[in-house]
Amino acid sequence: MLIPHDTRIALDTVVDLMNTAPEGGRGETLGDVPSLYAFVEGHQVSGVGELGPRDLRAVREVRSRFAEVFAAPDARTAAMLINQLVAGAGTTPQLTDHDGYDWHVHYFAPGASVADHLAADCGMALAFILVAGERERLRRCEAPDCRRAFVDLSRNRSRRYCDSRTCGNRLHVAAYRARRKDAAAG
Numbered sequence: 001m002l003i004p005h006d007t008r009i010a011l012d013t014v015v016d017l018m019n020t021a022p023e024g025g026r027g028e029t030l031g032d033v034p035s036l037y038a039f040v041e042g043h044q045v046s047g048v049g050e051l052g053p054r055d056l057r058a059v060r061e062v063r064s065r066f067a068e069v070f071a072a073p074d075a076r077t078a079a080m081l082i083n084q085l086v087a088g089a090g091t092t093p094q095l096t097d098h099d100g101y102d103w104h105v106h107y108f109a110p111g112a113s114v115a116d117h118l119a120a121d122c123g124m125a126l127a128f129i130l131v132a133g134e135r136e137r138l139r140r141c142e143a144p145d146c147r148r149a150f151v152d153l154s155r156n157r158s159r160r161y162c163d164s165r166t167c168g169n170r171l172h173v174a175a176y177r178a179r180r181k182d183a184a185a186g
């Protein structure tokens with residue numbers, strides 16, 4: 001699957017935002033305005049001005065909308081959720097090559113709040129995945145004590161665990177056991 005660079009970045013932002021929620025297993029890590037500033041800077045969300053409690057609430061709301069998309073039982077439900085999300089954000093597609101990046105489309109409207117910015121651009125990245133028929137790549141870790149979100153970019157959509165240290169290791173151990181079993185059988 002070919003995912004454009006900016007879509008991939010937007011998907012990383014979706015997943016990282018979702019994993020700031022208590023469901024991510026580390027408690028609420030988007031608990032105050034400074035942590036929102038840190039998130040926005042860490043994810044190079046451009047054109048964001050001063051942030052306040054209202055932005056924090058709105059971004060957390062967007063975060064739960066992303067979670068609903070991940071949890072959607074079918075493509076039609078996911079499409080409806082993404083449509084609502086993107087429509088609410090008021091998108092204005094615009095080609096740009098800012099900061100040395102190649103041409104790509106920004107979807108957020110000029111002067112959009114950070115929440116609308118995330119809803120527009122990340123919502124369109126999710127739309128892209130749905131259009132590509134790759135919705136099942138939007139996953140949550142299957143480790144029993146971990147519900148972290150991730151996007152499975154593996155060739156055969158076989159990834160089951162997030163890349164946190166514990167779960168990543170679990171994956172390695174499982175692969176190691178499978179190889180040993182194969183070796184023993186052969």
Ligand SMILES: [Zn+2]
Nearest residue numbers: 096098104106
């Ligand atoms: Zn950009």
Ligand SMILES: [Zn+2]
Nearest residue numbers: 141146162167
């Ligand atoms: Zn995990």
